[in-house]
Amino acid sequence: MIVPDLYSIRMRASASRSHLSGAERLVPGDRIDLTVSELVRRARSKQVAPDQIVVTIDALGAIPVHAIPSLDLFSLTERDAAACRHAAVRALAASGVSLTAVETAFRILDQGAAPGGGSMRGAMIMDAASGERLEPDRSRGLRVTRFDWNDEASAQIDRELSRLGLTHFRTKEALALASKVCGAPGVVAELCWSDDADYTAGYVASRTQGYIRFPVMKQMGVASGGRVFFVIHAGLDMNTLVSYLQDEPVLITSIGKCQAADVLSSGAE
Ligand code: COA
Ligand code: AMP
Numbered sequence: 001m002i003v004p005d006l007y008s009i010r011m012r013a014s015a016s017r018s019h020l021s022g023a024e025r026l027v028p029g030d031r032i033d034l035t036v037s038e039l040v041r042r043a044r045s046k047q048v049a050p051d052q053i054v055v056t057i058d059a060l061g062a063i064p065v066h067a068i069p070s071l072d073l074f075s076l077t078e079r080d081a082a083a084c085r086h087a088a089v090r091a092l093a094a095s096g097v098s099l100t101a102v103e104t105a106f107r108i109l110d111q112g113a114a115p116g117g118g119s120m121r122g123a124m125i126m127d128a129a130s131g132e133r134l135e136p137d138r139s140r141g142l143r144v145t146r147f148d149w150n151d152e153a154s155a156q157i158d159r160e161l162s163r164l165g166l167t168h169f170r171t172k173e174a175l176a177l178a179s180k181v182c183g184a185p186g187v188v189a190e191l192c193w194s195d196d197a198d199y200t201a202g203y204v205a206s207r208t209q210g211y212i213r214f215p216v217m218k219q220m221g222v223a224s225g226g227r228v229f230f231v232i233h234a235g236l237d238m239n240t241l242v243s244y245l246q247d248e249p250v251l252i253t254s255i256g257k258c259q260a261a262d263v264l265s266s267g268a269e
Pocket of ligand 2: 121122143193194
């Protein structure tokens, strides 16, 4: 669909050349000023003060916008890291990712996926069968941008997430990102946990299983993490995939069901 007067507003903040935070919105022209100040406030709310904040505003003009629903969300209450990881492995397998690829992904994320260890600036792209890494640049990876909730879906998901006690902005943003990723041509699943040492949660997402949130994917204080997009390699058009994830605007216009779960039941498998 064409959405008249829509803008992509993206913020990134850094200190001593190291990335601190980033966030983005898709908003109508009359909300640019408010959105810029919200994003700048967000950049300044980190414990470390940024020495650079970059805000980019692009008019989308006649670029078509994909309207999609958000994935169904399952929030696991299990707080044991080993049990969470075991459930994540099962969810990935049920989404069509081989055990070899799952084990490779966990090993690389634990070690640090960038060359020499440490975090990448984006996501790995991994063959869901062989575990081979396909992203052209192993430091950068692929970064998903130009996605947001429309007003109605945003209000609905806020209510649902708050009912489940998931009020951290990360969950809403990660669910939006994963909903875009799982709609991409060739992607079968995503695995993520944060590289923030103070944030232990992570998720597995796929079209068939939904977005499954695990509260503890690593021990507190551990700074390794990242994202993996598992793809069907045969017939994959990398340019189409990159262009969809990186450039094509996606608005979430309706929400999936959201529920808490003790263990993964058939609804999420
Ligand atoms: N980590 C490290 N460096 C980053 C970064 C990240 N997440 N995002 C941007 N940078 C730095 C890099 O040096 C990058 O250069 P590169 O392309 O060679 O890696 C440079 O900033 C410019 O990045 P670019 O993507 O062109 O910036 P942008 O201003 O257009 O968009 C973001 C920046 C952060 C808004 C966007 O990349 C993004 O991640 N959007 C999604 C945000 C979100 O909702 N995340 C949810 C996570 S739960
Ligand atoms: P975060 O969820 O912000 O803690 O990010 C965890 C990891 O996801 C980062 O270390 C990056 O490797 C990767 N990442 C961050 N932003 C993006 C993005 N927009 N698209 C894909 N991967 C990202």
